[in-house]
Amino acid sequence: MRRLALALALVAASAARAETQAPPAAGAEEKPLQAWEVDLFAGYGQLAWPTQDTTNLGWSNGGPGFALTFAYRGPHFTHPFFELAYIPILGSGRYVNVFTPSGTQTQFASNSTWAWGLVVGPGWDVDWFRFRAGVGLYDVVVHTNVAGVTNTVAQVTVGFQAAASALVWRPDPFAVGVEVRIVGLQMPLTGIYQSMWEVGLTGRWDFTRFR
């Protein structure tokens, strides 16, 4: 928790410093360009931590992840963003011992878990690199199938996200590049529970620009 508080404080400090730095004024009669942008991310991701118990594990994988982001780029170094994200966490199949009317039996269980997130936070553009850190509410869904019986459970939790992008191709007003993300989910009032990584392609479109 202390590390998370430190992270948030550092992000806030970064934003505050940017606010206090005056934009270059000399000879700048022209106002700086501002833009509303929409971003799309599509990639692959899966659970990074905690490590899985591999005992009797049959298969395990992550899945496709997506994100739709709106951001406002103003004259400041820091830009705010709002995001709707789908985060794959894990899918796996394993043999488990369960109780049956005839006693304990080994059965196959296939489970998957994913999360929908609403995330806000600051971002920073440094040349053709982009960094973002956010905090959000995540609806974590667990779908289980144990011995043929299915069940789906959902729980809302707090989460944190960090992303780094390299926008390598920038045909104005678009930009396309690669992106790496990490997401940490935290259950209410307790420590970090799960963290995921994602890697994929990202695209940016400045759908509104003004000065």
Add this chain to the structure above:
Amino acid sequence: MNSDRRLLALALTALTSAACVSRTSPEPPTFQAGGLIALSTPPPNPYSLKNALEGVYDTTSRFGSGVVVHASQWGSLSTEVQASVAILAADHDAFAIMQAGCLSPLVLPAITTTQLVLEGYWRYLDVNEPDSSSTGLVRLFVQPQAVVDYVCGAPAWNATLPPGDPRAPPSTANLALVGSTGEGPNQPGDPLTVTWVKARKSRNGPAGTPTFLVGVHHGGCQTTDNCGISENTPETAILATQLGGDYLEIDTRLTKDNVPVFFHLGLNPGVVQGVYCTGKVEDYTYNELLADCRLRAGEVIPRVVDMIDYILARTTLPMYLDSKTTDVILPVAQILTKLDGELGLNPGEYPDNLNDPNNNGYVRCNPPPPNHPTPWPPAGKRCLFPGSGPVWQRGVIGLPDSSSVSTYQQELAAKQFSSNQHCLVEENVSDVTGTPCVAWMPRYTRGPMTSDVLSLQQGGYFVGFWTINDKATIDAFLTTAVPNGILTNYLGLLNQRFEAVGTAPPYTPTRTTTP
């Protein structure tokens, strides 16, 4: 700009490292190759340690003064009854748990006479992430030789004999435990002498039965205190016995497919592990919990039937089964009924499990009940741990709020419980007498409520408080409320404080032992 980038990099680093906080529970340290205990033999009578060592002692290091040395017995008749010795202290909420072994010169030529060695580990519970400064190994030798000979030369005990050692205790003159403690897994090297001061206070009332009991909150150790055992598990009953607990408070819930289990609150990472283990126990079937959830120290979430079975066979502890939802009350009561093989022994008791050949419940074997038929135990019945009360005395349904009281009263009126089912109320005093239940256990933050406590105690009810973990508050309640019990996470602390300032209430809680 550069400083902004540094801050950003630091923030990302902190986020990443925060996402990697370990969640596995550490194990207590152990001696390599089993230590000297591996070369020793257990005392012939597991009860002789209680006669010889139980008392209040001073220590030269680590544990402070006025500590309690407590000898306990646990195990099962199908394996063996085992003995432990614990040091229970207020300083750092410390404890040490040790096994006892008799070392013979025939096995260890370096010694000339038989030695009684105590080996185990110590722990400071005021540090909940144990490291080498808050846990380590301990090895002590009992002195003088007369006490060693008393314990190691005791006549062998077996399950046909009454629990206990009928011999008079040995002299306490010069009684001491001498040895050393260590840090972490390192061999003990810091000298420690534990010197006898006085006998423990009596906890008995005028009727000669205990009127003050140390209550165990969720088991001998909270999961968050990292004792190597998760709370609300069968193994915590053993730990609680070793640490001087007298009754257990454990939490019952009902799974989606109506299986009663022991679990406290939500499936959060402080107490469980498993990617697919989120939400509430009530969201999942038991097989799903079994497949996808492990408690923090690796255990499965226990079914009530399995865990009560374990506790009945291996300890003498009564259980206060705290009903976390109203729908778990009846299923838990039905489990208790089925496990009580003595129901039907006395006139008016129902159902008649005693004469039901399909019932394999538990009966008292050692000692047997006074009015038992012969042969005893009846065919198919199982034996409770030696010295145990009957099942109906040991399983009390906890009613934490008015809705659970109401549910209990409805089921009682519909004759859904066995005739001997007991209950405990946490909130309203009037519900204790009105339901009726046998005990009242309010939250301590309501204050000592001395007149209510006294009134109920005079009526033969048990009165305890939950859950007190600090020395000053424990002392205040022991001296002002004079309750029959206090629930705590720190059993060593409560045991030590009772010896320091406590008084056994003069009123015997007769209703807890009355059918």
